Amino acid sequence: MTAAATNAKSRAARAKKVRQFITPEGVDLELKIASSGLRFGALLIDLMIIVLTLLLFSLAMLWVGFASQSDVTVVVWMLGAFILRTFWFIGFELGSRAATPGKRIMGIRVVARDGGRLTADAVVARNLIRELELFLPLMMLGVAAAEDMASAWTIIAGVLWSLTLSLFLLFNRDRMRMGDLIAGTWVVMAQRVKLDADIATSSVGEAMLFSESELAVYGIFELQELERVLRGRDPRAMREVADAIRTKIGRAIAEEDDVFLLSYYRQLKARLERKLLFGKRREDKYASD
């Protein structure tokens, strides 16, 4: 029963990331907390864009400065760099999508924890703290390098202390940064999902018929895996899955894989949905029918 246990475990892990979020209409949106990997990826992308912009901006200002021989360009450069560094995150997160370009690419966004509006002060608070989280460890190292009087142990202690602040999001289950904690925000998944065609309505679905006992071997988890394979349209994966099902229900290879799988999918789906209407939700093949 190890496979059943793994299934249950992965389901529990997925459920752990879901947070209840009830709209005024009474529907639970089931927001999913963004993983630390996604957050880190988004941060890296943003930092790369910032550095690149800063580089281009500096080059342009250098060029203008040499051409005009005036030190106004220095002022523009300093102000520009300051604004870019401080307001990049704030500016984008105040927008209607509440996400920086890095977050958009990763498909995540910032949300107020209490379900209310994401207010400007919350966005400002969470991003000013970022300054500290990003630069405190670096500053600790810098200070240590500049002043010899600090012993190696103090340096290590300082860096470790600042790292625990920076990596705070790894130590709580809501994946909140220090800034999220203080601003009362969360970062959740917000990808866009294209509406794929309904594969259960295509005409090939009725090419062959399966008996009740043949359909009774699988549950919802297997149905949705089958759906994934069918939508993927990878012939090798389809062959493998089709063979697995055929051996399981004891059928000989008689028809094309896609016809077989589509028919099986359609009838299995109809059967499980019918049971769902009667209040029976069979999570996977290990659950009782």
Added chain:
Amino acid sequence: MIPPAAPARMIDAPSFSTSRFRAEREADWIAFDLLLTKLEKKGAAALTSDELLQLPLLYRATLSSLSIARATSLDKALLDHLEALSIRGYFLVYGVRESRWNRLRRFFLYDWPAAIRAVWKETVIISLIILLGALTSYSLVSSNPEWYFNFVDEEMSGGRDPRATAEYLQSTLGHGKAAAGESESESGLHVFATYLFTHNSRVSILSFALGFAFGVPTMMLEYYQGIGLGAMMAVFAGKGLGYDFGGWLFIHGTTELFAAALSGAAGLRIGSAMVFPGARGRLQAASEAGRTAGKVMVGVIIMLFAAGLLEGFGRQLITDTVLRYAIGSMMLLFWLGYYYIPRREDVT
């Protein structure tokens, strides 16, 4: 193997099928999707009144579809799409805030001073800490000038230390004969002002952000600021330049030190909310304090911008000490009046 003779064919014509459900509602979802995309790209102003009326209807239709689909359908692609669409729609429909102009207006007229008023206790504490720092170093340096070198970096002071002559010190204040020759050329002023602004903003952000470590580092940082100030003051006062130095400091210092105290107060507010959350949960207390502090910090950055202008331009162009005192006091009165005079919105 031959298929069984009597297959279980119950899917023939059910009165309800998820495919039929989808076919019936799909047009709504697509319309909602298009409307949201338009809203995201061009803002609410770009929608026609017809579309604006459609928005909540389509939103509710999508949410109800999501509920039905969750209860009846096992089509993962459909469920995922509806979920993503509903989440996107929820935040756009309920997140549509007031216009940018209104928000700015409210911030300057009400939110900013209200947030500053809310942290008045912390502001008093931080001001006292800065004062304490200044007094400590002042008394130490005036009793034994050697202390000065413990407090102020040699590079930072730029020769302004107890060994310097009174003439030199006076020249750094923009007075006397030496000043004309060696003070910075005027074209350098705006660079200097910008540098001061960005540097001070960074320090303030830091002292705010350090607040969450229960406010202790914030208080230390502010104390340290006071120390530098007091040491410098003792040096100038020891050479009989206390009055001139006061003017040199006062013109921008009232704004800058006020901003520094406020940023510390914002940090302290967060720290104290985490230590003493009161009747609320610790998380909620922290997030409420964080929102107030966020508003204060936007104000602090604006104040520091003003201080940078005063320091870079005002101080270098105006060398009359009385005038410097006058401008400094005006600024202080302006800030105090702006923040602490009660206004009508307070009652409502």
